[in-house]
Amino acid sequence: MKDNNCIFCKIANGEIPSATVYEDEDFRVILDLGPASKGHALILPKDHYQDVCALDEKVAAKALPLAAKIGAAMKKGLGCSGFNVVQNNGKSAGQTVFHFHMHIIPRYDGGPEMVTWKPGEASGEELEETAGKIRNEIE
Ligand code: 5GP
Ligand code: ZN
Numbered sequence: 001m002k003d004n005n006c007i008f009c010k011i012a013n014g015e016i017p018s019a020t021v022y023e024d025e026d027f028r029v030i031l032d033l034g035p036a037s038k039g040h041a042l043i044l045p046k047d048h049y050q051d052v053c054a055l056d057e058k059v060a061a062k063a064l065p066l067a068a069k070i071g072a073a074m075k076k077g078l079g080c081s082g083f084n085v086v087q088n089n090g091k092s093a094g095q096t097v098f099h100f101h102m103h104i105i106p107r108y109d110g111g112p113e114m115v116t117w118k119p120g121e122a123s124g125e126e127l128e129e130t131a132g133k134i135r136n137e138i139e
Contacts, residue, residue, distance in 0.1 A: 003048040008099035012044040043102040080106035
């Protein structure tokens with residue numbers, strides 16, 4: 001299903017042009033307009049899913065192997081030494097376009113620095129209590 005008001009539906013289905021690096025029946029992979037590093041790509045399913053929770057399981061099963069394929073091509077084609085797979089769900093998590101997508105961000109020796117956080121601290125008791133709150137809600 002497509003959403004007529006969604007820009008990523010239009011890009012994924014070729015209605016709006018994009019720098020496309022890969023396309024198959026389920027996905028289009030494009031370059032991000034505001035790249036975090038050279039070659040920053042977005043994997044877009046052609047059907048509209050708001051986020052990972054709404055994603056069709058068959059499409060989901062194809063997404064990670066595709067991420068690996070794109071990352072491997074980046075290493076060969078762009079000379080990056082690694083890549084991050086980033087996927088935001090919800091405004092608080094940094095999602096700005098509400099059509100599921102995965103960022104594939106090439107990482108080069110020497111930078112730029114990104115996708116990092118400062119490790120906090122938690123006791124074993126706190127970890128167990130928190131784990132229980134998640135465990136109890138898994139469907
Ligand atoms: P999010 O923050 O939702 O995880 O990521 C959205 C990404 O889409 C951002 O990195 C942003 O630069 C990119 N983006 C937004 N609009 C467009 C567009 O029209 N074309 C392309 N190629 N990228 C876009
Ligand atoms: Zn969409």
